[in-house]
Amino acid sequence: MKTAVRIAAADAEPVRRELWHRIYERVGRYWKALVLAVIMMSGAAATQPALALIMKPLLDQGFSGSEPHYVWFLPMMVIVLILVRGICNFCSDYLLAWVANNVLKGMRGDMFKRLLGMPDSAFKQGETGRLLNRFTVDAGNVTNYATEVSTVLVREVLVVIASVGVLLYMSWKLTLIVLVILPLSVLVARSFIRRLRRINRDTVNMNAELTRVVSEGINGQRVIKLFDGYEREHTRFDYVNARLRRFAMRSSVADAAMTPLTQLFVAMAVAAVIASALSEANLGELTVGGFAAFMAALAQIFDPIKRLTNVAGKVQKMLVSAESVFALIDSDTENDQGTQTLPTRVRGEIEFQAVSHRYPDAHRLTLDQVSFSLHQGQTVALVGRSGSGKTTLANMLPRFVEPTDGRILLDGHVLDTLSLNSLRAQMALVSQDVVLFDDTIGANVAYGALHDASEAQVWAALEAANLKTFVESLPQGLDTMVGENAMHLSGGQRQRLAIARALIKDAPILILDEATSALDNESERQVQQSLERLMKGRTTLVIAHRLSTVQNADMIVVLDDGKVMEQGNHDALLKQDGMYAALYRMQFREAS
Template sequence: MPQNKELKFQAASHEPVRAELWNRIYSRLRPYWKEVALALILVSIASATQPLLAIIMKPLLDDGFTGGKPYYIWFLPLSVIGLMLLRGVTTYLSTYVFAWVTNKMLFSLRAEMFQRLLNLPDEEFRRGDTGRLLNRFTIDAGVMTGVATEVVTVVTREVLTVIALLGVLLYMSWQLTIIVFLVMPISVFVARMVSRRLRRINRDTINMNAELTRVVNEAIDGQRVIKLFNGYEREQERFSYVNARLRRFAMRAAAADAALSPITQLFVAVAVAGVIFVALYQANTGALTIGSFAAFMAALGQIFDPIKRLTNMTGTVQRMLVSAESVFRLVDQEAEQDLAGGDLDKPVRGRVEFVNVSHQYPNTAHRTLNNVSFVVEPGQTVALVGRSGSGKTTLANMLPRFVQGESGQVLLDDTDIQTLSLRNLRSQISLVSQDVVLFEGSIGQNVAYGAEGAVSEEEIWFALEAASLDQFVKSLPQGLETQVGENASALSGGQRQRLAIARALIKNSPVLILDEATSALDNESERQVQVSLEALMQGRSTIVIAHRLSTVQKADMILVLDQGEIIERGRHDELLKLDGVYANLYRLQFANSEVA
């Protein structure tokens, strides 16, 4: 398993320490060291065939054409065929083995990333960085694992090829080889200069790719709003800006990458010119044969291709490092704090108590909640009402620990929820909100999602009946097997809400949170859903957040919040008699409904 510590950042450049980053990338290859070793052996064999093809040139020219060794007529052609066959087989096998290792790495990395994603605190998702998160799964993880094995393959193959070809060069003429040694360091220096620029460009490209994903995702989700509010030009401008920036980054990367080739070719031309000059001098003195010169030139002609591939790897490596930074930034993010391991005693009664709870979001001037205290007795319904921003949703989100309080306590069955494991705590709570989330799959699967274990078909039908959705499902040709579609697009708003209620019924938890569960529905759908909600609330401790006061008139207790404090509490008729904030809100809503 990789280290679960955050990458260290240099104070000046804020870039990860490269040695640590390399170590983290290649630590993921260690479980597959046997396969990697096998692939490297195959790569080494394939690399060894290349200099042998150059060496054949010497006996071919010095002895083959003179007729001194007649068996060369069939031996040398068969040798060439045998070497190429060996090279082809070993290259195929090494490529296959490395592809297997790459996909195993990618599989385990994405599994780890997804596990960390599911365990991130709720506040991480409220930041709305969906594009970057998706980018890490779809692009960055693939680039990191793919290039990691590609680097091993290319470096091993090309380095061995270069070493073998240098050996051939030295054997044929050490004087000519010196010229090559003078040119290579200059090429490496130029490659390092270009790689620094490529790394900066690749980091900007990854960030802009995430922005592109976000813009397109918003356009897909908000296509109706764009059409109704004539937002075509605005969205086109946003997309064009991001698209143009990506094009500029791509062209900068292409320019830097393309500069390597002509520069390398210039060094090659200088080296070849020097070699020809010295070779002609040695040939005139009898120190170099035609076969030796041909073998030397064949090896020299081959050596610059692997060198070029090695220098071109710099841009690829920079993409890998930048992608790895992005991936490990997700892997290293701190998961939800779940240090406590306590469980509630069974049976759970569902008594909820907030004791002097306060909360303030970071970078805000005022508290969201200020010394809020109230109790929900087992089976009671407590409604939270008030203007937008008064702290209702924050208060409800503190119960399942989606939001952490600044001070005070939240108790469930007289037990501080901070001492309970998150899994145990949340197993006691069901949520139905106005933004219903249903998953790709069948109606039956979405209802059964709320259960911890296996659920029978009878239980699913019972939950659907209680949610007043059974007749609708029975009317469908495929019944429970009907696919709801992406984002439950095949269902109406009321049907989605009742499906969410059926899911909560299956869970059968003692505590229920209703967050604006009917606010997005028309009057007819609201009445149908309200009947289902009353069945769901029966015998459960329920916290209701509502703007529509008609939905909370039967609550055992109504709490009126304003600027994070409870300013009124009581039953519906008591608050009307009080003639305070609640009564004004009630009169305002019903006056508006009468006018409408």
């Protein structure tokens, strides 16, 4: 067991060094501000032993009256030294805060860039809370602790060095006593560092869990109220909250234990110094002023050493947070190794060739040897029971999902040979899970690469989606904010706004995944008419559970358990009296 622990520790050491390097590689980009901050910290550090040095002339000559000008000179020196220290501390703190916030800005920018480049599968692992925690907590911890650790290490080390210089100047014998006893406190503190590292890693993970629980409580508050889920949610939250309290208390105990232990060694050093100083004073080798100056300089060492000892806990928190942040920055991005670029507008000839797919850790194939074709301007509908693989198949066109086996061709090009931007520029998607941004209606319609669309184009898209009258009735029209999760719109309005966004793109390929699912019968009829008019000349893949919406499709592909069971148009499939006909009759009975 001990051997395994030593091996784990040895393996962890290079990781910690790499984290240190990556953190301060980012901090080092602002080296000019850092150099100026170090100069300011050096000035502040120099003032502390200077205050101690004043004690000797103050007691030995000042109170005896042998130097009358000390009456005004020494008080002025105290004021000047405190003023210089205050200015230097302010400047160094400002510069370090400037560096920290710039590093945080850059780090969060890199994290968000990588977040948007992650594959679709990465967002289906249920780690939303952990991802949010990395942006809000971990990134802040890295930069805050990095600058704080730098400040402590530089400023306090300079103070200790300057104070030790004064101590040696006053009495090298007494200084040796201090240098022998105080380092023992550092050895004791090391025993707490490993414990703090484990606690801080557990705290980071539990903070992510807290974010997830609270987020689900906010998003699911209506379900909680309707199904009386108060006790369950309180239980979940209380568990996480209690664990966080437990970790915080463990960390506090470890931090608090270092302080009295350090003070014990300090007391031992002071006791030994007093005993030796009294011996030197009896021999006439040390004056009262010299002893007071020595003790003043010695007293100034204790706080810096305490802060240097306590910085170990902050270092561990910084490294644990950095590990989480860089794990996101280093995460895999989408497979975008395609080099071919499609023409401005493709014909829209799509062919699925023996496509199979299996999700990680799944017991069976999601899709099994699926083959069919979509010709230019043709509308093909995918129907089947829930879980038959319809959405997975549609998500393969924009390469949100990659085939496990087989291939998909677009105008004769294999999809994975095409660049993602070139491929996705040819497609528009309307999903049953509507995503709208907390912006204006106009900005949500003309989104992303379409932000320069004219107002007339936006209105035309809204009219085609049967939403123009509603938007015109709003006081602010296109400038109306939709709110977070489009909370100011009804379900049908959200769906139609998403349809308008897809229509304005005017892509040659349309993917409609239950695009009319949230509409009432009248709105569905109007939008369906607009969609049928706009789908002419475009290759369209439609996913629908309600078979009434796909009766006019050029071809219907019936899926079951990931396999193609039937293909043909509506009338032909009804005549076959197979699975499609059974599904159609069942829905007809439910509707009647």
